[in-house]
Amino acid sequence: MxxxxxxxxxxxRMGPLTESMPKPLLPVADRPLVAHVADAAVAAGADELVLTVGYGGDQIREYFGTAYGGVPVRYAEQTEQRGTADALAAAADHLDDDFAVLNGDSIYEASDLAGLFESVPQVGAVRVDNPSSYGVLATDDDGVVTEVREKPENPESNLVNAGAYTFPKDAIELLDVPESERGEYELTDVLERLIDRDALGTVVFETWLDVGRPWELLAANERRLPGGPAATTTTDGGAVMGEDWDASTVDNADAESAPDRDPHAADGVLANHLTVPADTQIHPDATIRGDVVIEAGVSVGPGVVIEGPTLLRAGSSVGPNAYIRGATLLGEDAHVGHAVEIKNSVLMAGATVGHLSYVGDSILARDVNLGAGTNVANLRHDDEPVALTVKGDRVSTGRRKFGTVLGPDVATGIQTGINPGVTLSAGTRTEPGENVTRDR
Ligand code: TTP
Structure with missing residues (x-):
């Protein structure tokens, strides 16, 4: 299909994170968000991918090229972002037969998509606690959709549209829907037309994560980092570096002081379930527990403690004496230096937290540089969920712990304090000693 x-x-809605990078390319564990969509689609039986691109389209084309996961990739250009129905219309010329449509900003499971692809037309649906925030589906006893309502105040069910569909080829004729209240041409209006004509079935997905706002990017990483509930690399258990460790990964100077143990406990799997390529430098005085994946060219200095799930991408470096915990991604060439604590955060490529800093539940875009002693607060005194500005409105993240969202190239002066829920746009600079309480 x-x-x-x-x-x-x-x-x-991703704020500064998408100032220079399209949302589909934001990092989720070891690949961009949209690559997880493509992977699930291919694993579920897609035989061709048609990507509708627009904002940042060149970057997406560069990532995928002409083939991905063994299937051909074609592109359609949506010049103006006028809605999901308009985006599908842009791809119409490429469609030869019945087809599926997926949002490029969701985490889907391949097993759910396999069920979706089995029959046409169908819509993927999930049960949620807060249906009012989504497109709510009303169905009859056979699961056939009778109504779709966008963000209703009094939802009829907790079954919502997961932005995943199969359509018959002639559904293309239904795409010329009128503009919606929010000024877009929307696929939900196409569904309304389709249910007047065909029996639109539902496939209830086990899991689905819509990644539209910064805290959902954290949630996506929590899911997909090694050891997360749906990680692509799944490991279990943990041990302390220095008890069960791989001497081949330690440079010669340090190897002599390392304890003499067999790192391969069983079947060639490292006892601590640590995946380590040969060209990494891990000091024997580093402690690594839990599910940790380390890519090529990483350096971990003495005194470092890493408690997975953690992914250290190629060329990143940690320490000496740094502490990483929670679900944390260090992007390519990111650096976490002496006496820095990073908790449950995403540091994109080239981000640097050099000395004496705390970063919790936060997202640092590419090439952010935090001055020594920069501290991010991630908990309110009143214990209320932290709110974030999304398209001009303060919106609850639903998280008791949430720190900051820093756009690309933000640089803080030494001893900057940043309040929970503060967003700084690309290139913002703070003065030494500032306490940042508002977005900039
Ligand atoms: P949205 O998340 O509704 O829109 P968006 O990605 O532009 O984000 P925001 O609202 O924060 O500006 O889109 C759902 C999916 O549809 C997503 O994968 C992007 C895609 N899309 C298009 O391809 N073209 C469009 O014109 C729109 C609005 C969305």
């Missing part, structure tokens, strides 16, 4: 992935959106 041909699978259209809608990846043209501006991603405004």
């Amino acid at each position: 041909q699978v259209v992935i809608l990846a043209a959106g501006r991603g405004t």
Whole structure:
């Protein structure tokens, strides 16, 4: 089946994170968000991917090229971001037969998509606690959709549209829907037309994660980092470096002082379930527990403690004396230096937290540089969930612990304090000693 992935959106709700990078390319564990969509689609039986691109489209084309996961990739250009129905219309010329459509900003499971691809037309649905925030589906006893209502105040069910569909080829004729209240041409209106004509079935997905706002990017990483509930690399258990460790990964100077143990406990698997390529430098005085994946060219200095789930991407470095915990991603060439604590955070490529800092439940875009002693607060005194500005409104993240969202190239002066829920746009500079309480 041909699978259209809608990846043209501006991603405004991600704030500064999408100022220079389209939302589909934001990192989720070891690959961009949209690559997880493509992987699940291919594993579920897609035989061609059609990517609708627009904002940041060149970067997406560069990532995927002409083939991905063994299937051909074609592109459609949506020049103006006028909605999901418009994005699908842009791909219409590429569609030869019945087809599927997926959002390029969701985490889907391949097993759920396999069920979706089995029959046409169908919509993927999930049960949620807060249906009012989504497109709510009303169904009859056979699971056939009778109504779709966008963000209703009094939802009829807790079953919501997961932005995943199969359509008959002639559904293309239904795409010329009128503009919606929010000024877009929307696939939910196409569904309304389809249910007047065909029996639109539902497939209830086990899991689905819509990644539209910064804290959902953290949630996606929590899911997909090694050891997370749906990680692509799953390991279990943990041990302390220095008890069960791989001497081949330690440079010669340090190897002599390392304890003499067999790192391969069983079947060639490292006893501490640590995946380590040969060209990494891990000091024997580093302690690594839990599910940790370390890519090529990483350096971990003495006194470092890492408690997975953690992914250290190629060329990143940690320490000496740093502490990493919670679900944390260090992007390519990111650096975490002496006496820095990073908790449950995403540091994108080239981000640097050099000395004496705390970063919790936060997202640092590319090439952010935090001055010595920069501290991020991630908990309110009143214990209320932290709110974030999303398209001009303060919106609860639903998280008791949430820190900051820093756009690309933000640089803080030494001893900057940043309040919970503060967002700084690309290139913002803070003065030494500042306490930042508002977005900039
Ligand atoms: P949205 O998340 O509704 O829109 P967006 O990605 O532009 O984000 P924001 O609202 O923060 O600006 O889009 C759902 C999916 O549809 C997503 O994968 C992007 C895609 N899309 C398009 O391809 N073209 C469009 O014109 C729109 C609005 C969305």
